[in-house]
Amino acid sequence: MKHFIYSRKSSEDDDRQALSIVAQLSELNAIANANRLSVIDTLTESKSAKEPGREVFNEMIRRIEGGEANAILTWKLDRLARNFDDGGRIIGMLQRGVIQEIRTFEKTYLPTDNVLMIAVEFGMANQYVRDLSTNIRRGIREKVRRGIACSKAPLGYFNEPRLRTIEPHPTNFATLKRMLELFATGEYSLTAIQREMTKAGLVGDRSKRPLTFGSIDHILRKPFYYGVFNHKGELYQGSHLPMISKRTFDQIQNALVANGKLSHGFRKQKGFLFLNFARCRCCGYSITAERKIKKSGLKFYYYRCTHKNREIPCTERNYTRQEKFESEVKRNTELVGLSDEWKEKFLARLEGWSDESLGRKHEKIERLKSELSSLKSKIERLNTAFTEGTLNIEEFKEMKNPLVPQKVEIEQKIIRFQTTHDNRLEPLRNWILQANQASKWAAEKSWLEMKSFLKRVGSNRLLHAQTLSVSFKKPWNYLAKTTVALRGATSLLERNSRMVEARGVEPLSSKLSTQASTCLFGDKV
Numbered sequence: 001m002k003h004f005i006y007s008r009k010s011s012e013d014d015d016r017q018a019l020s021i022v023a024q025l026s027e028l029n030a031i032a033n034a035n036r037l038s039v040i041d042t043l044t045e046s047k048s049a050k051e052p053g054r055e056v057f058n059e060m061i062r063r064i065e066g067g068e069a070n071a072i073l074t075w076k077l078d079r080l081a082r083n084f085d086d087g088g089r090i091i092g093m094l095q096r097g098v099i100q101e102i103r104t105f106e107k108t109y110l111p112t113d114n115v116l117m118i119a120v121e122f123g124m125a126n127q128y129v130r131d132l133s134t135n136i137r138r139g140i141r142e143k144v145r146r147g148i149a150c151s152k153a154p155l156g157y158f159n160e161p162r163l164r165t166i167e168p169h170p171t172n173f174a175t176l177k178r179m180l181e182l183f184a185t186g187e188y189s190l191t192a193i194q195r196e197m198t199k200a201g202l203v204g205d206r207s208k209r210p211l212t213f214g215s216i217d218h219i220l221r222k223p224f225y226y227g228v229f230n231h232k233g234e235l236y237q238g239s240h241l242p243m244i245s246k247r248t249f250d251q252i253q254n255a256l257v258a259n260g261k262l263s264h265g266f267r268k269q270k271g272f273l274f275l276n277f278a279r280c281r282c283c284g285y286s287i288t289a290e291r292k293i294k295k296s297g298l299k300f301y302y303y304r305c306t307h308k309n310r311e312i313p314c315t316e317r318n319y320t321r322q323e324k325f326e327s328e329v330k331r332n333t334e335l336v337g338l339s340d341e342w343k344e345k346f347l348a349r350l351e352g353w354s355d356e357s358l359g360r361k362h363e364k365i366e367r368l369k370s371e372l373s374s375l376k377s378k379i380e381r382l383n384t385a386f387t388e389g390t391l392n393i394e395e396f397k398e399m400k401n402p403l404v405p406q407k408v409e410i411e412q413k414i415i416r417f418q419t420t421h422d423n424r425l426e427p428l429r430n431w432i433l434q435a436n437q438a439s440k441w442a443a444e445k446s447w448l449e450m451k452s453f454l455k456r457v458g459s460n461r462l463l464h465a466q467t468l469s470v471s472f473k474k475p476w477n478y479l480a481k482t483t484v485a486l487r488g489a490t491s492l493l494e495r496n497s498r499m500v501e502a503r504g505v506e507p508l509s510s511k512l513s514t515q516a517s518t519c520l521f522g523d524k525v
């Protein structure tokens with residue numbers, strides 16, 4: 001095996017804990033000597049790995065693809081990459097066997113290792129946390145912090161224009177409350193509750209027609225009704241009046257699950273679960289559903305483009321059977337699902353991180369305290385000098401004045417650090433739990449849940465050639481990419497080794513693997 005040694009350290013905050021390049025190199029050379037590794041070249045770089053586009057790193061990848069070396073020796077995995085693009089390239093090369101091993105101070109990573117864990121070490125999750133903190137900086141959250149959802153008031157409430165708050169609707173509030181409580185009993189199907197709602201006058205704003213199953217489903221799942229709301233994946237306590245208790249909300253969720261299990265029979269008689277769910281990838285118009293009865297009496301359910309776009313002639317002529325459509329929904333859900341095993345591993349990893357960040361917080365507080373005490377003694381000395389007459393009043397003011405705001409600032413910082421609870425990782429925890437829930441829904445074939453889940457985590461659901469593609473929102477897209485990389489790599493690896501066995505052909509090139517994943521999953525992934 002031929003190794004490149006790669007070491008990196010940037011001046012950025014995250015990297016402060018890392019060893020200096022010189023120290024990294026001396027440790028790495030010791031490892032190389034002890035294990036008699038053949039080192040082709042030693043590469044160093046002082047640039048952050050948060051964004052793709054490091055020159056030395058890219059050059060190394062190019063040289064490895066060219067066959068100059070097939071292994072990397074580095075201090076820690078996060079020296080190599082801290083963003084998904086670079087991490088993904090490394091993972092892909094490892095899976096294809098272009099890289100045979102990545103040796104670090106603690107561990108050696110092999111092509112057979114699980115990709116998801118490696119992805120975590122590359123800081124996929126860090127990227128997520130960072131995206132969240134960008135949102136904090138933008139200040140969008142100010143309003144949110146005060147507990148006011150930045151959105152149109154949901155059914156049962158209205159936007160109060162002067163105070164800019166969300167208030168209970170004079171009539172709908174009580175009516176919808178009654179409906180939600182009815183559904184929570186578990187005795188009502190979606191059809192039954194739709195009938196009740198129509199009777200009670202809860203109908204479409206403009207159409208005055210019964211609410212669709214889709215929007216009823218949406219209402220039943222909205223945490224807003226028990227007092228919290230979701231903003232970019234984080235839950236906030238709202239300042240609005242809750243309609244129902246959290247307990248009732250949980251009962252509704254259970255009733256929905258029970259309903260989902262029954263829905264198979266219901267769908268067969270009634271029709272179409274995935275109406276208003278996807279659009280045609282060719283022309284952008286919505287996908288409709290149809291039932292066809294053959295002369296033999298056999299019934300078929302299928303989905304197709306409405307072909308109503310007059311400007312862009314649609315060339316999509318495929319009909320997608322209900323069963324095929326379902327399996328596509330399931331496949332897409334599985335892309336962003338996490339198994340129980342991986343849920344546990346991720347959560348364990350999170351625990352480690354929160355311990356780490358607690359340690360860093362204490363460190364920061366200690367540093368600030370020592371800064372504060374040195375400032376205090378400086379001020380003390382100036383006071384003494386002034387009272388002893390060494391300094392006149394002008395000199396005294398000039399020297400002391402800038403120190404006062406500094407002192408106040410440090411004191412406030414200390415208080416802030418001591419009182420704020422670090423809940424940066426909370427959204428990440430929620431995300432892991434949701435991904436795990438998704439994989440359960442896929443296994444249980446809970447179609448309604450999967451449908452609303454995909455709507456929540458994906459912005460576009462496009463049907464083309466009987467294939468459904470979803471543009472996953474952040475951070476779900478990271479998970480989808482990882483899953484695709486894992487599957488693509490595994491299946492290619494298997495096929496590849498079978499081909500090698502059968503015909504003795506050359507291993508597949510990297511280009512082919514990219515092509516394969518593009519045609520399998522489209523450019524939307």
Ligand SMILES: [Zn+2]
Pocket residue numbers: 280281282283284285305306307314315316
């Ligand atoms: Zn179309």
